[in-house]
Amino acid sequence: MIDFACKEFKIKDVIKCALNLTRADMKVLEYFFEEPDNWSKTERIATHMELDLSTVQRSVKKLHEKKILTRSQNNLDGGGYSFIYKINNKKEIKELIMGIVSKWAAKVEQELEDW
Numbered sequence: 001m002i003d004f005a006c007k008e009f010k011i012k013d014v015i016k017c018a019l020n021l022t023r024a025d026m027k028v029l030e031y032f033f034e035e036p037d038n039w040s041k042t043e044r045i046a047t048h049m050e051l052d053l054s055t056v057q058r059s060v061k062k063l064h065e066k067k068i069l070t071r072s073q074n075n076l077d078g079g080g081y082s083f084i085y086k087i088n089n090k091k092e093i094k095e096l097i098m099g100i101v102s103k104w105a106a107k108v109e110q111e112l113e114d115w
Helices: 011-018 023-034 042-049 053-065 090-114
Strands: 002-004 007-009 069-075 081-087
Touching (some): 007 011, 011 023, 011 090, 023 053, 042 081, 053 069, 053 081
Antiparallel strands (some): 002 007, 069 081
């Protein structure tokens, strides 16, 4: 927990806010934190997290676009393909979040200077 002036923040809330994630996005991210070395299909995540498949698909797309997840394509024997996902290095994710938080802190500092 982070105590800031009149409010306490759980680190989970800071991550969710910094990355602009929904509750479902955060649940999917937590799944990957629990399985950092595994590649997963969206169907497996949806079943494990008890979320709708389309919700998981939107979340992994968003997390991939934010460079939180890596995506790989599996070509199917009968034609077509499916994607599998794995979380990126936690250090890289921390750096991404710290960059966002640092920009926010600089903005707060500037607003206070202008006040």
